[in-house]
Amino acid sequence: MEEQKEWYLEYEIHRNRPGLMGDITSLFGMLGINILTINGVDDTRRGMLLRTENSTQIDQLHSFVKSMDNINVTKLREPKLSDRLAVRHGRYLERDADDKKTFRFVRDEIGLLVDFMAELYKKEGHKLIGIRGLPRVGKTESVVAASVCANKRWVFISSTLLKQTVRSQLAEDEFTDDHVFIIDGIVSTRRSTERHWELLRRVMRMPVTKVVEHPDIFVQNTEYQLDDFDYIIELRNHDKEEITYDMLEDGFSSFNEFN
Template structure:
């Protein structure tokens, strides 16, 4: 029988010596193996566990719900955020009103790169937007995640070294194993029809597309924010406000008609 991974999370109500040992012993008696364990929040523990029989998971749930020393929080097939929580020892933050918006600060670059690398590993259409002010690490994080995912990155428009606006790709650059990086501000202000035709071609590929400044990108295209699978926000610090007007004015001082 195929083994199945599960994510177990519990909160400690009465912290006493030997508690983790008791839970580990319980898992062992149910033939459930622990893959990884970590604290994911104050007084909370997260575990990735493995079992050959899901009936054991039902028994585990019943037993855990009777224990007065802990409160069962989650017992489910692991999501990407569950895996990252155990791996890094804390949750990534989501917008309460829009779960597709995920927030990071610059100190979180390690978990951000890990998160994006997991997204990039599949050879299928995925549209990811990333917001942030200049020099906060947006492009560098996308490139690092591509390396971790063993993907080649292709700049369609960018300001990393100089303003890049591509009107065509060479034959080897059309591949689902590539990560396509588009700067929404550069494309809006410097692109011609050939560039937009290329973007439409890329959008049809079963590949990952990362749009920097997605809010500006949708102003100049037929795409909407609903088309994005994830929106990543990267800030220097928690209180930083992400604004575009000054950013556009600084990069394109001779253009008019901003937000």
């Protein structure tokens, strides 16, 4: 017997007639396919996480659903992270059309954002994540909440969450991959010391998760580049909000507003 395998099925509904969902679930039962999760992923599409015993079942399913007049299969594949999140939250992640590593969220979607970051944190090895957003939009809180969800500890290398933090050393037990290292790109580049930068560079070399708030300011003042980031997250209060750093021109005191 083949090992059990998970699949993601997404289909578009042309005409949502009474009994359509019953017909689809009956088909799964006939083929011996288990439905793990089901949810709408927008107004006209549904997504499902499925589990099969063998590949023949999924081939049979594909043949059957292609012949159904009221639906059109848009995805049938091994589930990606974006598929799992779409089923959990009822919508897909919004990606930048030109830069596929940039993901956009608004404040009302913080639950989805936290879930997304938590899944990234759970992956082993080096990850460099940048997060953009205006003051008090919820950047740091989301980063910390995702750490809790991923069962990771968090370490502020630099921050203004409670008071301005610029670390110059860590305890040896903090240099482990069960930590998420959080860096404020403004504080680290404008109010740091050489010892802080020695620590920061050591952390950047480690095969662990690093999250940099204000990555654009960070790369302007360091040897790092935006190409070094694996993911860029943008968090806004609403869709039309523009993320700018104009307030920084007003003086150094503006830094205390960032968190």
